[in-house]
Amino acid sequence: MKKNVLIIGAGGVAQVVAHKCAQHNDILGDLHIASRRKAKCDAIIASVGEKQAMKVPGTFDSHALDATDVAATAALIRETGAGIVINVGSAFVNKYVLDACIETGVAYIDTAIHEEPNKICEAPPWYGNYEWKKRDLCAEKGVTAILGAGFDPGVVNAYVRFAADEYLDTVTAIDIVDINAGSHGRYFATNFDPEINFREFTGTVYSWQGGKWQENAMFEVGQEWDLPVVGKQKAYLSGHDEVHSLSANYPAADVRFWMGFGDHYINVFTVLKTLGLLSEQPVTTAEGLEVVPLKVVKAVLPDPASLAPDYTGKTCIGDFVKGMKDGREVEVFVYNVADHKEAYEEVGAQGISYTAGVPAVAAALMVAEGTWDVARMANVEELPARPFLELLGKIGLPSRVITPGGEDIAI
Template sequence: MKKNVLIIGAGGVARVVAHKCAQHNDTLGDIAIASRSVAKCEEIVASVKEKGAMKVEGRIEAYSLNALDIPATVKLIKETNSEIVINVGSAFINMSVLEACMETGVAYLDTAIHEEPNKICETPPWYANYEWKRREACKEKGVTAILGVGFDPGVVNAYASLAYNHYFDKVTDIDIIDVNAGSHGKYFATNFDPEINFREFTGVVYSWQNREWNVNKMFEVSRTDDLPVVGKQTTYMSGHDEVHSISQNLDVPNVRFWMGFGEHYINVFTVLQNLGLLSEQPVKTAEGLEVVPLKVVKAVLPDPSSLAPDYTGNTCIGDVVRGMKDGKEKEVFIYNVADHKDAYNEVGSQGISYTAGVPPVAAAILVANGTWDCSEMRNVEQLDSRPFLALLNNMGLPTRIKDEDGDRPFEYNA
């Protein structure tokens, strides 16, 4: 059984992870949280203590760390006796943190695919460019590495495997739909790191259709669905991490990702992109200063964690899965609805951070108790989704299933 968790990162998602680890420290043990800004880590530690979140008496401490420094990360893992690392820092540090985990033999979990600062929208499948190149090494070292275990990617991958393995004889289509019908009251802001957010949408849109990669432009293809709680919503086909693993790990000819955007977001995004302000490539100002436009935009936008106090409304994220069962066509929608205000009241974060931060803690619990301690690298759809979703039911992210039999909660008894 593994114990003691090191959380890397100090944003809104890290806050959720810290609170949820504290609520389950009887299983997870001591908690360390580290980032370049130790002050942000200390503020999260203080919030955990203020909420009285620790289930049993235990340690939670803050540390300063440059996670790109592999030896420093190795040293901190050893110093804190951590056996599970939850990486919720920038996607740019994933490979460095993974290398440190491989060197120390501890479990690694992240919530998003690795990215290089000067590259966007690389050749699909994206996981093959970095993570999967280390699969054999993880297996040789017996290191558990669970990739993309946030909500999307993460929970939606679990929804895909649940449908694939338990609701259908044959799956033909998986459409992942992500809608945030909440309001933060700002003129313009992103719900997570602006740099990562914009990078998702400035390249081409890759989807998996007819068992091959298909290319579209952003905002070129849309659909409208009448969804539980949030009602009728328009979403746009977007490139996203989970398409790049589900398409390779499950035998499904069509896998697509759809994200909701309001007209205001699309208009501002389009202006920024057309002006070149979303470029990841450096430019020189008239004064000879070298700047990256995307980083400048990030610097002037609100910190996503600052949105939490005034956020209202709901998210609805799930998988529309179609295929055949007992010789008949079947469709099922497996989904979760989360409330921004409920998230803030519990852990001080908005709903987007909450949906991303709770799942890696559930995964850490499954690693700690041996259920998901697989001693190799896996994406979420390669693991048994049922104990994961059952845990989430009791951790604030309940799953519901809507099909021809109605709309009901997901239930699982091992």
């Protein structure tokens, strides 16, 4: 059994992870959180104290860390005695934290792929550019590395595995739909790191269709979806991490990711992109200063964590999974509905952070108790889905499935 957790990062998702780890510290043991700015870690620990989230008395300490420094991260892992690292820092640090975990032999969990700051939308499959290159090494050293254990990627991957295991003989199509029907009340803001958010939508939109990669532009392909609770919503074919692992594990299926956007977001995004303000490449100002336009935009937008107190409404994220069962075509819809206000009241974060953070802690609990401590690298769909989804339901993110017969039942 693995115990003691080191959380990397101090943003909105880390806030959720910290609270949820505290709620289960009887299993997870000593807790530590590290970021470049220790003060942000201290604030998160203070919020855990204010909510009295610690299930049993125990350690929760903060640390200053540059997570791109593999040696420093490995030293902190050893110093804290961590058996599990939950990496919810910037996507730019993933490969370094993974290397530190491999060096020290501890379990690694993240919620998104690694990205390089000066590159956008590299060639698919994205996991093949960095993480999967370490698969053999993880297996050789017996290191458990769970990739993409947030909601999307993460829970939506488990939804595909669940549908395949329990309702289908073969999978022919996977459509992942992510709708945020909430409102933060600001003129314009992103729900997570603006730099990472915009990078997702400025490159090529890759989907896996007809056994090959299809390329589209962002907002080129839209479709209306009728979903539980949030109703009819417009969503656009978008590029996303989970498409790149699901296409490898279900190569005979079409795999698409759809994200909901309002007209206002699209208009602002289009203006920023047209002006060149979403570029990741440096430019020089008239004063001779070198700046990255995307980082300037990030600096002037609200911190996503600051949106939480005023956020209202709900999210609905789920998978339409089609396939064959007993010789006939069937479809299931596996989904979750989360509430922004309820998330804030529980952990002091908005619903987008909540849906990303809770699954990472569920994964840590699955590793700690052995079910997912597989001594190799794995994407979520490669692991048993039902126990993961059942645990998620117990700790705050219940899932439901609309069966081929039309029943809407809890998992």
